[in-house]
Amino acid sequence: MPRIGVFVCWCGLNIAGTVDVERVAEAARAIPGVVHAETYKYFCSEPGQNLIKQAIQEKRLSGVVVAACSPSMHESTFREAARMAGLNPYLVQIANIREQCSWVHTDREEATVKASAIVAAMVAKVRRDEPLEPLKFPVHRKALVIGGGIAGMQAATDIAEAGCPVILVEQGPNLGGRMAQLSETFPTLDCASCILTPRTAEVARHPLIEVLAYSEVREVTGYVGDFTVKIARKPAYVDWDKCIGCMLCQEKCPRKIPSDFERGLGSRKAIGVNFPQAVPNRPVIDREHCTYFEKGKCGVCAKICPVGAVDFEQTETVREEKVGAIVVATGFDVLPREAFGEYGYGKYPDVIDSLAFERLNSSSGPTDGVIRRPSDGKIPREVVFIQCVGSRDPDKGKPYCSKICCMYTAKHAMLYRHKVPDGQAYIFYMDVRAGGKGYEEFVQRAVEADGALYLRGRVARVYPEDGRLLVKGVDTLSGQAVEIAADLVVLATAAVPREEARGLAQILKVGTDEHGFFSEAHPKLRPVETMTRGIFLAGSVQAPRDISESVAQASGAAAKVLALFSRDELAADPLVAAVDESRCSGCLACQPICPYHAIEPKALKDRQVASVNAGLCQGCGACAAACRSGAMKLKGFTDEQILAEVGTLCL
Amino acid sequence: MSLTWEPRIVGFACRWCTYAGADLAGTSRLEYPAAIRLIRVPCSGRVNPSFVLRAFQRGADGVLVAGCHPGDCHYTSGNLFTRRRYSLVKRFLEYLGMEPERFRVEWISAAEGHRFAQVVREMTADLRRLGPNRKMREET
Ligand SMILES: Cc1cc2nc3c(=O)[nH]c(=O)nc-3n(C[C@H](O)[C@H](O)[C@H](O)COP(=O)(O)OP(=O)(O)OC[C@H]3O[C@@H](n4cnc5c(N)ncnc54)[C@H](O)[C@@H]3O)c2cc1C
Ligand code: SF4
Numbered sequence: 184m185p186r187i188g189v190f191v192c193w194c195g196l197n198i199a200g201t202v203d204v205e206r207v208a209e210a211a212r213a214i215p216g217v218v219h220a221e222t223y224k225y226f227c228s229e230p231g232q233n234l235i236k237q238a239i240q241e242k243r244l245s246g247v248v249v250a251a252c253s254p255s256m257h258e259s260t261f262r263e264a265a266r267m268a269g270l271n272p273y274l275v276q277i278a279n280i281r282e283q284c285s286w287v288h289t290d291r292e293e294a295t296v297k298a299s300a301i302v303a304a305m306v307a308k309v310r311r312d313e314p315l316e317p318l319k320f321p322v323h324r325k326a327l328v329i330g331g332g333i334a335g336m337q338a339a340t341d342i343a344e345a346g347c348p349v350i351l352v353e354q355g356p357n358l359g360g361r362m363a364q365l366s367e368t369f370p371t372l373d374c375a376s377c378i379l380t381p382r383t384a385e386v387a388r389h390p391l392i393e394v395l396a397y398s399e400v401r402e403v404t405g406y407v408g409d410f411t412v413k414i415a416r417k418p419a420y421v422d423w424d425k426c427i428g429c430m431l432c433q434e435k436c437p438r439k440i441p442s443d444f445e446r447g448l449g450s451r452k453a454i455g456v457n458f459p460q461a462v463p464n465r466p467v468i469d470r471e472h473c474t475y476f477e478k479g480k481c482g483v484c485a486k487i488c489p490v491g492a493v494d495f496e497q498t499e500t501v502r503e504e505k506v507g508a509i510v511v512a513t514g515f516d517v518l519p520r521e522a523f524g525e526y527g528y529g530k531y532p533d534v535i536d537s538l539a540f541e542r543l544n545s546s547s548g549p550t551d552g553v554i555r556r557p558s559d560g561k562i563p564r565e566v567v568f569i570q571c572v573g574s575r576d577p578d579k580g581k582p583y584c585s586k587i588c589c590m591y592t593a594k595h596a597m598l599y600r601h602k603v604p605d606g607q608a609y610i611f612y613m614d615v616r617a618g619g620k621g622y623e624e625f626v627q628r629a630v631e632a633d634g635a636l637y638l639r640g641r642v643a644r645v646y647p648e649d650g651r652l653l654v655k656g657v658d659t660l661s662g663q664a665v666e667i668a669a670d671l672v673v674l675a676t677a678a679v680p681r682e683e684a685r686g687l688a689q690i691l692k693v694g695t696d697e698h699g700f701f702s703e704a705h706p707k708l709r710p711v712e713t714m715t716r717g718i719f720l721a722g723s724v725q726a727p728r729d730i731s732e733s734v735a736q737a738s739g740a741a742a743k744v745l746a747l748f749s750r751d752e753l754a755a756d757p758l759v760a761a762v763d764e765s766r767c768s769g770c771l772a773c774q775p776i777c778p779y780h781a782i783e784p785k786a787l788k789d790r791q792v793a794s795v796n797a798g799l800c801q802g803c804g805a806c807a808a809a810c811r812s813g814a815m816k817l818k819g820f821t822d823e824q825i826l827a828e829v830g831t832l833c834l
Numbered sequence: 835m836s837l838t839w840e841p842r843i844v845g846f847a848c849r850w851c852t853y854a855g856a857d858l859a860g861t862s863r864l865e866y867p868a869a870i871r872l873i874r875v876p877c878s879g880r881v882n883p884s885f886v887l888r889a890f891q892r893g894a895d896g897v898l899v900a901g902c903h904p905g906d907c908h909y910t911s912g913n914l915f916t917r918r919r920y921s922l923v924k925r926f927l928e929y930l931g932m933e934p935e936r937f938r939v940e941w942i943s944a945a946e947g948h949r950f951a952q953v954v955r956e957m958t959a960d961l962r963r964l965g966p967n968r969k970m971r972e973e974t
């Protein structure tokens with residue numbers, strides 16, 4: 184026989200002013216199974232809690248109902264009190280007679296009757312509760328960071344510096360991400376490689392960071408603290424362990440191909456690295472453009488390699504790792520040429536995007552840092568920059584502001600003027616958004632010191648005339664039509680999610696927004712977490728970000744990972760689903776309904792049944808509602824409990 | 835049955851949105867009829883149609899199933915199942931001869947205390963007009 188105790192709180196006059204608490208206690212005493220009922224002014228106070236503890240011990244209570252404020256207020260207080268008195272905390276239920284009764288009704292009789300009904304329902308529920316223990320999971324103190332751009336490297340370094348090992352997976356052949364393509368960086372104009380190279384070297388050398396370049400994450404299973412990941416190493420057709428990085432192969436390879444890294448402005452060899460300071464400094468063969476793979480002949484690299492590292496037979500290898508947390512830092516891209524044909528982009532060689540301008544301006548770029556226009560190599564005297572190309576344009580499906588373009592365009596105008604002192608930069612803009620430390624001052628410098636001419640308005644057309652590009656637009660401030668004959672047109676194209684990261688969201692079961700940027704758990708309060716526990720975001724994978732913001736967010740993600748790793752075990756709410764195998768028919772109707780992919784088939788001797796991974800289950804109960812055999816049981820909210828509440832409330 | 839008959843509504847409220855919205859109605863001291871009695875569930879997707887039927891069989895005059903707005907479910911997709919499931923259940927109840935006003939599915943967020951109070955007022959008024967549920971109530 185159950186021994187339930189009922190504690191009806193007055194909450195001063197908050198409850199007792201409307202509800203006759205003594206009558207509620209009286210009615211409770213009449214419920215079979217209730218062996219104790221009392222009222223008190225404030226059960227949440229120290230003496231109030233002591234009364235509950237005392238009753239639990241003296242009356243050997245097997246369950247407690249506290250009729251008081253909403254469970255969101257003091258459920259944990261009363262559960263803790265029960266635990267201290269030796270009663271399992273999950274055998275405590277709250278009857279909400281304040282927020283949902285005394286505060287919303289005025290008729291004393293009605294409110295008292297309703298409060299008694301709520302108490303009776305909770306007694307019916309608690310009678311059917313079972314003692315539960317919080318779930319405990321081990322934590323593997325090793326992190327996986329996906330993406331080796333500045334954000335990924337920052338997160339990896341912070342975690343490793345705290346003493347936890349990190350695996351850094353980068354899909355490209357080298358670390359650095361977009362930043363490796365940049366020339367100088369706003370707002371300080373320090374050269375990108377001067378700040379990037381030391382950071383990259385630090386990551387590569389760190390004893391606790393293992394860099395897996397040219398690799399991809401293929402599969403992720405498990406849950407926070409205990410993920411199992413499969414990482415595939417793509418074939419580079421060069422044995423990187425044997426390779427000594429002499430790059431003779433790159434020098435001697437006869438095959439020249441346009442380089443993506445140089446945004447098509449320069450060429451690379453079919454074997455080689457993206458840029459001389461690449462880390463790891465190991466070459467990759469571009470299979471699609473290699474003569475050996477096309478025709479079965481050539482093999483110059485294999486012949487020249489002093490250590491015999493070239494291996495045309497190399498295949499993909501997959502390894503498995505266990506990690507406790509994952510940081511996603513897969514970065515961003517800019518609108519591809521194919522997606523944006525306006526302003527003659529992709530048609531006229533002297534219409535380029537800003538990333539290409541970075542390469543033109545880079546001392547290790549295709550022109551050794553001399554700004555030359557692609558068509559004939561001449562130094563442009565007049566350059567038109569167009570901002571918001573694709574961004575802030577709902578018709579093109581990108582209503583958002585790409586955030587970084589105002590700043591890097593001001594930077595481009597400055598750098599151009601420093602190299603071509605008699606040149607003129609024109610900037611078509613919608614608004615200049617320079618909210619950041621030293622950012623507005625930076626834009627002002629471009630105008631005042633470097634003579635950039637800002638024209639507010641949209642460009643209507645760009646077309647070639649007499650070897651130059653005619654840019655036609657309107658200056659909406661003066662209302663005048665403007666026409667500029669330019670040598671070079673630079674488009675600040677919208678920042679977009681990476682194509683390579685699309686599949687990753689699915690593998691990780693992390694949400695993306697309508698544009699494909701990864702979604703944070705809460706836009707203000709949980710900006711580096713995802714809805715999946717143990718998976719965090721860093722940098723421009725979440726939205727367009729500049730370097731300093733990417734780094735800040737990466738350190739935030741690392742701090743979250745380290746907080747997880749500071750514990751030996753993770754505790755989770757035990758109110759999860761469980762299968763009654765004797766009733767389960769194995770239909771698995773529950774499997775596709777579970778939003779957390781927590782349900783898997785399990786083989787018994789003679790048949791299969793569903794089984795719930797308690798680490799993944801979040802306790803929503805969707806499966807319990809879908810189960811036709813009544814085999815899926817959601818602890819704390821079982822069919823039996825809810826039906827008992829229904830029955831009581833209808834009396 | 836006395837002359838002062840008052841309807842009885844059983845409400846299933848998801849703990850993240852509607853239950854919290856009902857709490858907000860309380861903290862805002864919004865007055866509404868005492869006909870409603872809530873059962874706290876993790877998600878509206880937890881509510882098995884058999885719970886609704888049971889409530890009617892035991893004499894509830896009205897039943898409310900309420901959760902987060904579509905797209906806002908704490909578990910992302912729970913209420914989408916609720917929506918699909920209960921459009922069928924609603925038709926089934928009407929087929930059984932229950933007046934449509936007796937059963938409502940509502941999306942009420944944690945910020946919509948007013949809306950919660952309003953729904954209870956509306957339902958209570960409708961049920962007062964319709965009178966007791968005699969159709970499905972089991973004789974006891
Ligand atoms: C033209 C231009 C100029 C800019 N100038 C400046 C400037 O002057 N100052 C400034 O502060 N910012 C500037 N920025 C912004 C700067 O580039 C970004 O802030 C920065 O690169 C963001 O770093 P990230 O690590 O988030 O992403 P990324 O740099 O994009 O790095 C992401 C990395 O993840 C890898 N990756 C992608 N998918 C996968 C996958 N599935 N698996 C494994 N690895 C993957 C990528 O290969 C890449 O290495 C500029 C941007 C542009 C376009
Ligand atoms: S309760 Fe929800 S999260 Fe848990 S197994 Fe069932 S459907 Fe999945």
Ligand code: FES
Binds near residue numbers: 851
């Ligand atoms: S949590 Fe509110 S409807 Fe799913």
